[in-house]
Amino acid sequence: MTQNPEDHAARFTEVAEEYDDDSSEEYLACASGVIEAAAPEPDDVVLDLGAGTGAIGLALAEDAGRVVLRDLSEGMLDQAREKIADRGLSNVEIGEGSFREPNYDGPVDVIVSNFALHHLSDEEKREAIRIWAAYEPERIVLGDVMFFEEPDPSVSFFSPDVDDPATVGTLVEAFTDEGYAVADVQRVHDQVGVIVTHRIGEGDIVPGAE
Ligand SMILES: C[S@@+](CC[C@H](N)C(=O)[O-])C[C@H]1O[C@@H](n2cnc3c(N)ncnc32)[C@H](O)[C@@H]1O
Numbered sequence: 447m448t449q450n451p452e453d454h455a456a457r458f459t460e461v462a463e464e465y466d467d468d469s470s471e472e473y474l475a476c477a478s479g480v481i482e483a484a485a486p487e488p489d490d491v492v493l494d495l496g497a498g499t500g501a502i503g504l505a506l507a508e509d510a511g512r513v514v515l516r517d518l519s520e521g522m523l524d525q526a527r528e529k530i531a532d533r534g535l536s537n538v539e540i541g542e543g544s545f546r547e548p549n550y551d552g553p554v555d556v557i558v559s560n561f562a563l564h565h566l567s568d569e570e571k572r573e574a575i576r577i578w579a580a581y582e583p584e585r586i587v588l589g590d591v592m593f594f595e596e597p598d599p600s601v602s603f604f605s606p607d608v609d610d611p612a613t614v615g616t617l618v619e620a621f622t623d624e625g626y627a628v629a630d631v632q633r634v635h636d637q638v639g640v641i642v643t644h645r646i647g648e649g650d651i652v653p654g655a656e
Pocket residue numbers: 451454455458477495496497498499500501502516517518519522543544545546559560561562565
């Protein structure tokens with residue numbers, strides 16, 4: 447079972463001030479994988495969805511032309527705002543927005559999302575990925591809790607009350623259905639991974655296509 451978006455936002459706002467103090471080895475490896483794979487060019491616009499306190503988007507701001515951070519939790523966004531001010535970043539736009547209503551209508555070259563999409567049901571994840579693909583970014587890089595195999599209940603990166611991770615297969619299918627080819631799947635843990643996708647352009651050879 448997952449909560450509604452307002453409940454997720456309130457839950458994260460409550461822990462926002464301490465959020466950065468408590469990072470597992472797997473979370474850090476996943477975040478690094480997303481940052482490395484996003485690899486924006488100096489003119490690129492990066493959209494970070496479920497951006498939280500800005501771990502991914504702000505790390506990319508030095509290399510990208512512009513970074514847009516969106517999250518539902520004002521408390522998490524406030525933490526990110528403090529970092530933007532501390533670091534003197536002038537190319538970051540930050541505001542409220544969700545996976546399915548990002549509240550942004552400019553151009554996007556790279557979409558990133560880390561450790562956040564698993565709050566949605568699988569059907570909602572598919573809908574979110576459809577909406578992301580409509581921006582036609584060159585790359586979408588998703589780091590998240592995802593199942594590479596039947597999850598071991600004694601080691602868990604999710605709470606069934608509030609989280610609903612998908613299998614890697616479900617996520618890969620959602621991306622390919624929207625015209626994104628999966629270039630890499632990094633297995634950080636059997637419950638944590640990074641999926642790197644590229645937009646399939648005209649003239650690309652797609653195995654199995656007519
Ligand atoms: C575990 S934090 C991850 C934050 C950040 N991406 C990181 O890597 O540290 C999950 C974030 O997802 C946000 N979130 C949950 N549901 C969301 C939704 N439907 N749309 C946008 N953000 C959402 C929460 O508010 C929270 O900030």
